[in-house]
Amino acid sequence: MLCLGIESTAHTFGVGVVDEMGNVLSNEKDVYKSKPGWGIIPMEAGKHHRKVADSVVKQSLDKAGVSMDDIDVVAYSRGPGLPPCLHAGLNKAVELTKFTGNLVGVNHCVAHIEIGRLTTGLKNPVVSYVSGGNTQIISFAEGRYRCFGETMDVGLGNALDKFGRAIGLDFPQAPKIEQLANNGKWVNLPYVVKGMDLSFSGIVTECIKRYEKGEKIENLCFSIQEVLFSMLVEVTERALAHLGKSEVLLTGGVAANKRLQEMYEVMCRERKAKFKVVPKEFAGDNGAMIAWAGILTYKSGQRINPKKADILPRWRTDEVEIGWIRKI
Ligand code: ATP
């Protein structure tokens, strides 16, 4: 069985082809670039996705060495995400169901987790899902991926990007902050953990203020990473301890950050837990993760009628029935 998955929740229009065994046959994408100094403009990103959709689908099929006639199921990112972007993916997916009647809608966050489990071999991890828009500590319990802690304001990637924008970096700013941090020294910053939840906005504002007062950008890049990542590792460690689990999976676009990986490695070594990071190709938004989650969704018996297919811009991770896991 082959599934073609379409990702289109935000910047990325991605198309992947994956088989039933979890072999990724292709994973192509085209990323909308915002104007320097700007964040994402949803309507513009949606327009971008519509423009590139056909060529990314073609590239993905070509790379996989298959045609639409070989595809058994089409999967799309049903949410959460930006409505104009989600619509672009939905419309393309529905159009492609003329080749195969089978359509499934996938939760984007669940797809990040499932591609992480597939590519790392972890069975029952505490998941640190950190991307632009999302920051959640998740684990499987009683039929769902439950959220044990999360950001109370912006996602970790967006927090870093916002600070980066204020100091004049271009999108995506977070990887550039990672480079600049290598030459920085610690400056004191607030640390905001409330129970199991995190708040990043105030720390970003504080960093911008310090920058305006003349603090070196390298020092601020170093310190913002140290403080935000420590907060995240702290709540992950608490989830690990309370849930009695022994694996940590780091996934989402921010998982590419070497310093964050290192902090998790240290914490997990001390707790004798296994730690794995999703491979870089699958860390950011991509079509293959939608295709793989599409296979799991399809096999668990869920379908969407193409005539009634919709988007769920605010669909939460813990609202999804994980029919493909009985017990782990
Ligand atoms: P979601 O819809 O899941 O929130 P997203 O649209 O934010 O996803 P992703 O591709 O998962 O997309 O993540 C992108 C984020 O990852 C951006 O904020 C980007 O700056 C951040 N990022 C990428 N590389 C790094 C890095 N090396 N260090 C820190 N952050 C990074």
Ligand code: FE2
């Ligand atoms: Fe994402």
